[in-house]
Amino acid sequence: MEYKEGFFCESKDFLINIQNCEQVMREIRFTILLFILIITFIIKQSIGSVKKENKNMIQKLADVKLNVRPIFIGLIHQYRYEGPCRFGQGEELEKDYDIMANMELYKQFKEDVKKHMPEEVNLLEPIYVERDDWFLSREEMFEKMAEGIENVDFYLFSFGIGRGDIYVEFAQRYHKPQAVMPYQCCEAAVNTSAVRNRGFEAYAYRNWEDLTVHMKVLRTRKVLASTRVLLASRFNSSRSYSSSDNFVDLNYVTEKLGVQFRYLNVHELFDQLHMVDPASNPTLPGRKAYNITPEDMIEIEKISDELIAGADEVRMERDMVISSVKAYYLVNKLLDVYGCNAFTIPCPDACSTRRLNEEKITFCLTHSLNNENGIPSACEFDINALLGMTVMESLSHQAAYMGNTNAVMYKDGKMIPLQGFSDEDLKHITDERENLYLTFHSTPNRNMHGYGKEKSSYGLAPFAYSGFGATIRYDFSQDAGKEITLMRFAPDAKRLFVGKGKVVAGSGYDRVNCDEGVFFAVENQEDFFYKQINFGNHMIITFGNYVKELQMLGECLGMEVVTA
Secondary structure, three states: OOOOOOOOEEEOOEEEOHHHHHHHHHHHHHHHHHHHHHHHHHHHHHHHHHHHHHOOOOOOHHHOOEEEEEEEEEEEOOOOOOEOOEOOOHHHHOHHHHHHHHHHHHHHHHHHHHHHOOOOEEEOOOEEEEEEOOOOOOHHHHHHHOOOHHHOOEEEEEOOOOOHHHHHHHHHHHOOOEEEOOOOOOHHHHHHHHHHOOOOOEEEOOOHHHHHHHHHHHHHHHHHHOOEEEEEEOOOOOOOOOOOOOOOOHHHHHHHHOOEEEEEEHHHHHHOOOOOOOOOOOOOOOOOOOOOOHHHHHHHHHHHHHHHHHOOEEOOOHHHHHHHHHHHHHHHHHHHHHOOOEEEOOOHHHHOOOHHHHHOOOOHHHHHHHHHOOOOEEHHHOHHHHHHHHHHHHHHOOOOEEEEEEEOOEEOOEEOOEOOEOHHHHOOOOOOOOOEEEEEOOOOOOOOOOOOOOOOOOEEEEOOOOOOOEEEEOOHHHHOOOEEEEEEEOOOOOEEEEEEEEEEEEEOOOOOOOOOEEEEEOOOHHHHHHHHOOOOOEEEEEEOOOHHHHHHHHHHHOOEEEEO
16 A cells, blocks of 8 residues: 555545545534534533522422321221120111221211311322221231321321220321321320320311311421521621520520521621622632622612612612612522521621621611511521511411510600600500500511512611611501511520510601511500510511410420410
């Protein structure tokens, strides 16, 4: 074979001349380059799609469902007879009649359960088992009842005489919350007492309405156990310099309620507010963080403009609103990153860094927007209040409000001033004032009357006199006469305070700072005060009466409930 000077290509039994070879190579290189460009484009599109899918992927507590498994235990008599365990005459004493009657009862049980379960419940497929009048407890029966037990939160049983031992043994074996359905003659008292006095969790109900309420309560317990709190801290991981009444032991709170706590340094948070190279943050040098991006700023400005456009009154500059919305947006990015669904940050601890002043932000708007979007969010690193908001937002399907809660006292016929509140705020009130209370904070929101409803009217005003720190302003006077429920966990996490009142007036809509709140009347101010001082300052306020639900929650959490 003759070799020509230069490069050559060989293909089976002939040679391609060098010119053709170079042309082929150019085409190959072009094809490879085109392929690389296409693959790169596809990857970028995929990443963008994933980012879009992951955006706002916080696992909200509103999505938590209580998984309920109905179980019907039938009884089939094998022989024809009558006596203390069986009544009837004629065909009613036949085995076939038992089979037919059990099927009818099972059908009715399924219909009743489906009809009365609230939307908070994920109703699992019912299970039917039966025994005969040998009263044997066969292993396959328990295996069937326990199918998928790892996904079940609560069991609701229907059965009659001669089957209570199965109910008791089920509790002893599996240690799951369980109950007897309403209107089961005798079985409620017999078997609930039997299970409870063996140290296991069991319930019974007078009627379906009580059961419906209790399902919401048990779902709230599951919500607490599904709560993962992002704590942005500076000096201390369990309290701030304005929240000495915080939980004494967060580890105990985790053990008792299932709440998990995750931590973030406030300076790392502040650094990530800046739209800079995410690896250039002073607190995290060289580590790529989650700083605000140009794409984020587009959304931040959109949210800000919507807030401004929807407000009845705006008493601050647009750029100051944007600064506060930026803080809200970053917090939500970090909630997603840390796998959390609740948030709190200290006030004086963060304020004294001077960085709130430098960044022109407060977290008031963050808390307001979080709560109205189903993310519990509390001021001043108050973890007790945060979990109280978690509870009330779960029970009521309304965004909660929290604030400093003080008795309104008088001297020489005039109200003793509380911060910016004075007798001037009560000049339109003509009713007796002996039992007045005041709760104030600049963190109301637009969904205090219900998620999914039309948002309440509001204004926007600064927290600081210098014009920064956006706050929602809400006039509680429009709610005069409405009933409210107040609650707070005790610092020892062993007791629960529950109060009720009626809105009398609002104040502070036209002011700044924390001077915004609600006056309300309680039944007995003295009783309320001397009970409240065992629980703490910030009370959670929710429209409506939820005293019964909170008493039931206290029972299933093993907490003493103190009412006022």
